[in-house]
Amino acid sequence: MNTRGKSINLFLMDGTPTGRIKVTLANWTGVSYKIPRTELENCKGIPVLKQSGVYFLFGTSDDTGENVVYIGQAGVRRNGEGILFRVQEHKRNPEKDYWTEAVVFTTSNNSFGPTEISYLENRFCWLATEAKRYIVKNGNDPTSGNITEEKESELEEFIDYAKIVMGTLGHKVFEKLTDSTPLVESVNIYQNSDLLLYLKRKSKKSGQVIEAQCKRTSEGFVVLKGSHIETIDSESIPPGIKERRQNVKINENEILEEDVLFRSPSYAAAFVIGGKTNGLMDWKTVDGKTLKELESR
Numbered sequence: 330m331n332t333r334g335k336s337i338n339l340f341l342m343d344g345t346p347t348g349r350i351k352v353t354l355a356n357w358t359g360v361s362y363k364i365p366r367t368e369l370e371n372c373k374g375i376p377v378l379k380q381s382g383v384y385f386l387f388g389t390s391d392d393t394g395e396n397v398v399y400i401g402q403a404g405v406r407r408n409g410e411g412i413l414f415r416v417q418e419h420k421r422n423p424e425k426d427y428w429t430e431a432v433v434f435t436t437s438n439n440s441f442g443p444t445e446i447s448y449l450e451n452r453f454c455w456l457a458t459e460a461k462r463y464i465v466k467n468g469n470d471p472t473s474g475n476i477t478e479e480k481e482s483e484l485e486e487f488i489d490y491a492k493i494v495m496g497t498l499g500h501k502v503f504e505k506l507t508d509s510t511p512l513v514e515s516v517n518i519y520q521n522s523d524l525l526l527y528l529k530r531k532s533k534k535s536g537q538v539i540e541a542q543c544k545r546t547s548e549g550f551v552v553l554k555g556s557h558i559e560t561i562d563s564e565s566i567p568p569g570i571k572e573r574r575q576n577v578k579i580n581e582n583e584i585l586e587e588d589v590l591f592r593s594p595s596y597a598a599a600f601v602i603g604g605k606t607n608g609l610m611d612w613k614t615v616d617g618k619t620l621k622e623l624e625s626r
Contacts, residue, residue: 357490363498364431378413382435383449388428399466400454402446447474456503463502506551506588507544526612534561541601550597556585563604570599
C-alpha cells in the first residue's frame, strides 16, 4: 500500500531558512518551532510558547564531533511561563552549552497536561536512543506515567506527525540508518533504494576471508552490524576512513558492532578492507552482479 502524501507548512518567521521556523501540518493540532539559540529572546511574544510542551536541544560534541540531543518537557508555571522559559533556563546553564538549536512541540489548542508531556518525553527519548543517530544527553530515563489506551493512541498519532516534522527540519533523530525489516526478493529488487549488497575477499594482510554486508539507502551506503572487518590498515587507506575505523565499535573477533553510514560505495568498501578500493566492483548482489553493473542499466 502506498503511503499518502502530507501537506506541511513551513513559515520562515525571519524570512530566511536559517532563522526561526514555525511548522504546521494539515489535520494536526500540534505546532512546532525550530529556534536557533541566538533567537530565543525574539520568541517572547509567541503565546503558544508559554504553554506546556516537549523540547529538543540539538548540538555537537566538542570532544568527538558527534551529534548530541537533550530531550525535555516543560509545564506551565505559576508565573504563566512555559516551554520557552524552560529552554531559556538551559541557555543559562553552563553544563548545557553544547546546543545551538531548539525544536519545540506543543499544541494549537493548549491540550497538553503533565501526563501528556511525560509520556511524549519518555517516547521521544526511547525513539532517539533506538535510532542511534544522536547521543542522547538525558541523565535519567523519563517516566511515561499512567495513561488510558485512548490517550496512548492519541499521543502515538501526535508522535507520528512529530517524526515527519523533525525530519523536515533536518534532524533524523528518530530514523534508524537501516530498516530492520528483511528485504524481500522481487522482480524490482534492483530498482529498490534499499538494496542489500555483499563483499567477500581474502585479505593479503591477515590471510582471513573478509565478509561484509552493506545496504544501499537513500542516504548512501550502510555497512551493517555483524560484518567482518579487516583491522589491519594499508598505506593506501584514506585518512578519513582510517579515523572512522578507529572510532567505531569492532569486537575482538573483528566483527562490527554497529551500523555505519558512508556516502559512497568505495568509502564503504575501504572501511571494510582497510585500504583504497573500487566499491562499484567490490559490492555485489546475492546473485553476483556488481554495483557497477546495476548502475549501468
